Amino acid sequence: MTLQAKLDAFKADFKGGKAPYFAPAEIHPIMERATAELVASGQAGRALKAGDRAPTFTLNDPEGKPVSSADLLVKGPLIISFYRGVWCPYCNLELQALQETLPRFQALGANLVAISPQTAANSRKSQRQNKLDFPILSDTHNDVAAAFGLRFALPDYLIDLYKGLKNDLPAFNDDPAWTLPMPARYVIGQDGIIAYAEVNPDYTRRPEPDSMLPALARLPAAG
Secondary structure, three states, rough: OOOHHHHHHHHHHHHHHOOOOOOOOOOHHHHHHHHOOOHHHHHHHOOOOOOOOOOEEEEEOOOEEEEEEHHHHHHHOEEEEEEEOOOOHHHHHHEEEEEEHHHHHOOOOOEEEEEOOOOHHHHHHHHHHHOOOOOOOOOHHHHHHHHOOOOEEOOOHHHHHHHOOOHHHHHHHHOOOEEEEOOEEEEEEEOOOEEEEEEEOOOOOOOOHHHHHHHHHHHOOOO
């Protein structure tokens, strides 16, 4: 089953209230409104794209060890997946799909990191639950996401909904701001130039992980 098929199946169960999902029916139009407004804002089109130079960054892994994009690029191309957090089932399904494709990325000399605004403890939970062999980096305040053009502020009505669902982003992220990154994937060549970019203002839509393979294959060999 493709990643998108898994996402669509989860979405159907969630909207249908199938066990273990018991979300009230009235929340779905509110979530869909927020997604539609983010799509209509055009922010995804203003995010960094193929041909742009990627910002450099250093972020901590779940054990507090700093990880530098410049150091990773010395070793080969870099794949970055921005995701919302361990609380997002769509993101977890994507992380699992990336893990399944990891050997193919590595065969092309690439490293993969995932970036979210969540705390180290929640990143460890993400790695454990999804059985990941690649690092999750904590992007405090979504600052790196902002550098890529991905950070957005949740509208007040969506914040109210999240609070009602006990989805406490300030606690997940140790940050009072209610901001998230748009889910996105980037392939960055060793020259620092973005070779592939996919930004998803609709968090229920994600490209297949193998869609990055042609861009990786076109990059010069690591060295």
